[in-house]
Amino acid sequence: MKLNDINFLCQSTEKEISNLRKELSKCPQGTLVICNINGKNRYYHQKKNADGSYSRHYLGKDNIGLARHLARKTYIKNKLLDLENELKSIRRYLSVRKKTDYKQLLTKDSIYRELFAYDSWEYEPYDKSTSHPEALIIQAPKGDIVRSKSEALIANALYDRGIPYRYECGLDLGDYIIHPDFTVKKVGSGEIIIWEHFGKVDDPEYFQKNVVWKLKKYIENGYIPGKNLIITWETKNTPLSIEEVSKMIEHYIEE
Structure with a gap:
């Protein structure tokens, strides 16, 4: 704990x-x-x-x-x-209990960051989504471009903690290729975690076409919320916060 x-x-x-x-x-x-x-x-x-x-x-x-x-x-x-x-x-x-701030070794300013072998995974070529490239408008710290401020918030938090990730990396679900927002690799175990952020859950049409459909596909293929699938969401009146992102990372990703 x-x-x-x-x-x-x-x-x-x-x-x-x-x-x-x-x-x-x-x-x-x-x-x-x-x-x-x-x-x-x-x-x-x-x-x-x-x-x-x-x-x-x-x-x-x-x-x-x-x-x-x-x-x-x-x-x-x-x-x-x-x-x-x-x-x-x-x-x-x-x-x-005395806390050792080992996470500083993984930050973008750390002199050790480039020496960690697992870093190469996130920079290797992968099947990236080509859907609606005009919506890619916000710069993330690793150099990739994301679609929303909330996705940038997640990307920044992962990068600052030294956690490797791929943005909109293709995932084969048998009869369909889906591109999750983030594919995250746990530093210690190498376990892959999918992170989906749903940005308009107060929109009924968006909820049915995106949230319900995607979650059904994930669960059918063994991606279970709270296990190997992280889900965050927001509405017009309740935007995603850095506190929520940090809690998700601490609870599900950091070891």
Whole structure:
């Protein structure tokens, strides 16, 4: 698990603990005691008296609501204990974890970049899409031309992290050749990941002709979203962000 994921887990755990403590403060006093008598559970409300002794009161059908609240209180207390232990372990890990910025070796400014053998793959000749060349209008950092600002955003992020990719490289899906936006090669394993960005998912016609059709083709040929197929999308009101791109790279591509 990456440090960003661990920090997010720490924050979400802290929030959940806080919410559970608030709920616990509103729970009824005392605890629930369950006794099995002749094969049937009987519920009792146990309280601690001022002198330190305990007293119990039977909860019949008329008090089943209180029994449920006390059962919930038991659950909350046990979950709190588990989450507090987990948070303590996360904090202990973060206190000793030292991050080495190895990614700097792969950036475009690194003196090592040209020496990595895997770089040659992305520059080798490949079957590139010839469809609508007039739409290729935005310069990407590697020298290729892409069709949109969002695709440039993805290309920049991949390049800056030293991740080799091919833009609109032909992919044989049996009865059809498709040209995914990006064909990405994982640095460590060499595994190939397809990345499709859908830019107008709020357009019904575009959605049917591009998104539905393409996803069906990919899945039929073993490209599964979340496994070896990355999908990003945007609408007119919700453009693709660098944060989304970074999360996709960290989660699915970097090893």
